Amino acid sequence: MKMKRIFFKNSYQNYATVFSCQQSGEAVVIDPFRAGEVAHYLQTSGLTLKAVINTHRHADHTGGNRALLESWKCQVWAHPDADAPGQTHAVQDGNALYFGATMVFKPKYTPGHTICSLCLEVNDTYLITGDTLFHLGCGNCKNGGDVKTLFHSFKNVLASMPGHLVVLPGHDYRAANARFLKSLSMDTGNDSTHEESILLSQERKRNPFLYLSDPKSDKYSREKFLEMRALRDTW
Numbered sequence: 464m465k466m467k468r469i470f471f472k473n474s475y476q477n478y479a480t481v482f483s484c485q486q487s488g489e490a491v492v493i494d495p496f497r498a499g500e501v502a503h504y505l506q507t508s509g510l511t512l513k514a515v516i517n518t519h520r521h522a523d524h525t526g527g528n529r530a531l532l533e534s535w536k537c538q539v540w541a542h543p544d545a546d547a548p549g550q551t552h553a554v555q556d557g558n559a560l561y562f563g564a565t566m567v568f569k570p571k572y573t574p575g576h577t578i579c580s581l582c583l584e585v586n587d588t589y590l591i592t593g594d595t596l597f598h599l600g601c602g603n604c605k606n607g608g609d610v611k612t613l614f615h616s617f618k619n620v621l622a623s624m625p626g627h628l629v630v631l632p633g634h635d636y637r638a639a640n641a642r643f644l645k646s647l648s649m650d651t652g653n654d655s656t657h658e659e660s661i662l663l664s665q666e667r668k669r670n671p672f673l674y675l676s677d678p679k680s681d682k683y684s685r686e687k688f689l690e691m692r693a694l695r696d697t698w
């Protein structure tokens with residue numbers, strides 16, 4: 464299986480992620496903000512798009528759905544409450560989706576940023592986190608979310624995910640999140656590590672939202688988690 468990050472150069476700093484099976488030539492795209500860049504990659508790589516999966520309903524993650532559906536007659540998967548553009552299938556928590564000969568996507572419901580947010584464990588190698596978890600941060604809850612629910616998702620879902628997974632968020636907010644943590648004199652680790660090689664185990668050491676919500680951590684504190692999220696909202 465091959466993984467390709469497609470970065471949309473705009474103020475949103477979104478990523479779409481394409482997974483493809485080299486044996487079957489089939490591909491799955493996560494969170495296509497726009498169809499054009501995704502279609503270009505698929506065409507130049509000789510891939511057939513079988514499915515779109517959205518991590519949540521926000522337009523900067525679903526904007527390319529309809530055009531891709533029209534061109535490729537693909538499936539469009541999202542949370543049952545997402546009502547995503549062109550949605551054809553509803554993801555169920557924990558029910559794996561199989562594509563091509565080599566691709567397995569295990570959805571984990573992680574409400575908080577929105578009620579329909581989910582993460583995807585891919586081939587026991589990658590963790591797609593949408594707008595739930597970012598490098599050195601987490602998603603805000605300003606557009607249909609709830610911060611206490613977000614804390615529960617971190618505590619009950621992310622804290623027990625395997626540490627060897629590579630964390631792939633829906634936006635590149637790492638530099639801004641690092642500046643925020645540095646403004647609080649907090650350690651942000653090695654800034655030069657390539658984002659496609661940051662493991663969940665590494666992220667757990669320096670992302671306060673992860674260690675504050677992990678019952679195994681000596682820094683565990685629901686109160687501080689909520690306080691940090693509120694501080695980041697006004698920073």
Ligand SMILES: [Fe+2]
Pocket residue numbers: 519521576594
């Ligand atoms: Fe979002």
